[in-house]
Amino acid sequence: MQRTVLLSQLKIACSNCNLRELCLPVDLSVGEMQQMEKLSHAKHSYARGSYLYRSGDKLQSLYAIHSGSFKTQFLHEDGREQVTGFQMVGEIIGLDAISTDQHSCDAVALENSEVCELPFNKLEELSRELPELQRHLHKIMSGEIVRSQGIMLLLGSMRAEQRLAAFLLNLSQRFAARGHSPTRFQLRMSRQEIGSYLGLQLETISRAFSHFQDDGLINVNVRSIEILSLQGLQACLNSSR
Amino acid sequence: MQRTVLLSQLKIACSNCNLRELCLPVDLSVGEMQQMEKLSHAKHSYARGSYLYRSGDKLQSLYAIHSGSFKTQFLHEDGREQVTGFQMVGEIIGLDAISTDQHSCDAVALENSEVCELPFNKLEELSRELPELQRHLHKIMSGEIVRSQGIMLLLGSMRAEQRLAAFLLNLSQRFAARGHSPTRFQLRMSRQEIGSYLGLQLETISRAFSHFQDDGLINVNVRSIEILSLQGLQACLNSSR
């Protein structure tokens, strides 16, 4: 019930864009709805492989992913590079830039995708008028901090197969939250990109996939994944070390 | 010049607490200063080893470190635990809790320390009235996201000695920014804690310290550090892989 209200508010905030992450957890008055309309924006398309923004670009907007998916990658001075996240429909991208007014990483489309642009100045202005929006924006940013902590734990203390299990379970949850199957889905990223994200080499990812398949935990055919035992993956993740 | 203005504003915001991270980059009117006074707060002391907050605690306040230092540690369900950060004077701690209204990690004093409590509700309220404060709060949160990305890069793609070099150089910068020597300082944390933060075993940390000393890059005596060659550490950090 509340859900449909949220979606209708959403449409106001982001015309015809079912923007989960910015939906407000409360009803808005007519006046407040009119204010939300101020957050006018444009919807843009990005072809697979194209950049939404690059490291060093000035902060203009945050972006809500309307369709498709992206990766963010962080570039070290010495050329080292690492995938720092994979973002899918309904997630917000670009928060890294607020700190310095410049983006600190690249965002690249993993497939043909559409994003809703949310001019950051307007977002700030509006969130001064709508405490619920303010709180929500804060939650999104804080959530990103917590997510990073989880990745740090993964990178710092898990072995290869645990990392991949955690990755697959996380994808599973996120697909489920969007109404897709939690056990059958297509990977949008290469072994190389998964490895970069998980701090492993692509060969190690490939071997771990094969091992999971041998153990009957998953069926994997290149980028098609079928999870046969969520519990099995969870057990792998929780294994002593 | 501006600096002193900032510090005086600071005192208003945080009585007698030279709170760098919340100082505002602009002058405030008399009325605005009065508003800042609304952010009344308490200053509390924490003995070495005591908890500022624990995972699961309800979000009440953010905390600005007035003296001393803390570590934050993240606890996995299965008992795995990892240090996710070391915070020193002037830094803000507790941002992780905004996401779920509960702290997602523990904060433990590394030495006898004092913090200024910043009730989060008041902070939000006030930041609706003071756009400069709002922007600054956003920058602090975003900065934490960027910091996490840097740690992810470190954990995902650096070898042991590079990680320790990065750690020492980061400490050096932070001490320098606070007016201390960038080359001589005391570590506040154990080898175990450094290892946990850097995703390594304590023995590996110890060996890397010894190796740096053999190479003439540092003098280390348990927790006393003297950096002999910042360039040398930087070179180690930048070495091919």
Add this chain to the structure above:
DNA sequence: CGCCGGATTGAAGGTACTCAATCCGTGTGG
């Protein structure tokens, strides 16, 4: 003085990396 926790050092072993060969699906050109 002796205990204790943290730090150092040594030796052996394991996990993931590196290098390399092969496979496979897709797209391209003859």
Add this chain to the structure above:
DNA sequence: CCACACGGATTGAGTACCTTCAATCCGGCG
């Protein structure tokens, strides 16, 4: 239509780095 090239994925063998386990050292404190 088939051959071929290409990029990504898989698999194998050897190696490097870090971990693990263990012994020892060192400084502080009862």
